[in-house]
Amino acid sequence: MSEDHPKSRKLAAWLDGELPERDRRELTRHVEVCLRCRDEVRALRRLSGTLDDLPERAGPPEDAWAAVEAAIGGGSDADEKDGVGWRSWAAGITATAAAAVVMWVYIGSGVGDGSTPRTGEGRFLPSGNDASPIRTLDRATADIREALRRDPDDPYLRRYLARTRRLRTELEQELRLERASRSTDPAPPGQGVRR
């Protein structure tokens, strides 16, 4: 993702088609890949009242959305089963540390609460809240839901939403694991050996 974000004024001009062709192309490419600017574009569109190709009128009733949720809620792709497991003493330690990072990110995203864990000489610090994986997944989820409101029966969107929610749940599980094991000292060698 680009580190240089255009100012709101430029984004507004882009929305209004007031930029020269070359600038327009550049900015289009940037907005395609930059979640932060995409968010800002949405906000600008709402402000100006020009949004949305997302017609409120076309949205299904709330109970229809519940049906979509129910349909995708229990999905499990076989391809998700190949993850790295969290067994053994050593893996447990890593899980704790991983969860600590996830917790930091989680808190950084404004979702969680509690005190900030040790940051290990700054190495755990993400580059900023915009880089939070939780936040990225939440933004993606919002995008997908928006699209599903327009097209509730789209199988790709359903699968994609299920996958995204599952991934977010995995991150949250790591957080819970960290909370559970925060006061537990690592087991010495041998005590967690798989034989």
Add this chain to the structure above:
Amino acid sequence: MNALTTVALLVLQSAVPMADTTSFAAGAAEKLRAHLPAGRLVIQGSSDADSVRLIRSAGLSRPRTETAGCVFEVFFGEDVASDSVVVRIRVPSSWSVEATGGAADIGVDSVDAPIRATTVGGAVRVNGGRGRVEARSVEGTVLVRGARGDVVARSTNAGVRLEDIRGDVVARTVNGAVTARGIQSSSVDLSTYSGRVSYAGELAPTGHYRLSNHTGRVVLGVTDATSASVTIRTVEGRLATSVPVADSTRVEGRYRRLRLGAGEASVDLESFAGTIEIVSVDWATDRPLRDDFDTNGLSPEERP
């Protein structure tokens, strides 16, 4: 020896990195399990080795070690907190390896058995390997190169790069690029949410390949010999192809199918809001696919 010479030698000695070396009998062990909380953990397989040799930064306390069944364990406690710590462990190349680190970088070289390397704040680099490779980092880059077995490579907040792999591949991250080059596999699954996904490698006639992201570019490198049926799925994104395609068919509005060559391999390209590109690859330079990789966490000599 005069005083000046003595001082000079002391200064010189303090400037030269020192290390402590310890050797252990391998016994019945067939697997190494090692943990280092911070710094750099490098595990080297050697076909000549019949023992375990551990080299650690001078001053670093000895790890706890134990052989339990077929597992030889090396455990550095949480008091190790410096990024400058380096631990090198040489093991027989036939041993499998399970390495973990809190903030540590992990490197595994020339191990001919299954490898599992997991860290949080550091990078993971695996070179070679003839068994299954599982490489995982939360904050750091994951690089797997030259593996001859199935690979599962995951990060959360950085990029994943795979090179010269022969085996089934799964590579995932949330924030960061996923790059795969020189792959010979019949099953490839590459995905990220925010970042570029690119693949240049074999498309086996019966193989299945999936490249997916939410935003950013999805880039498939092809040659004149490529034979694949490609399904394009995007919601707010677009398709850009610089190669001739046949049977471009729009399916259900935003989805599209197209054929490259005889259409043998199955390829899914998905990007919610990014650009999906099919580009002709110059294998000599890989120009379209070389850039754009996040090297966070890799030492300069490890960077592509």
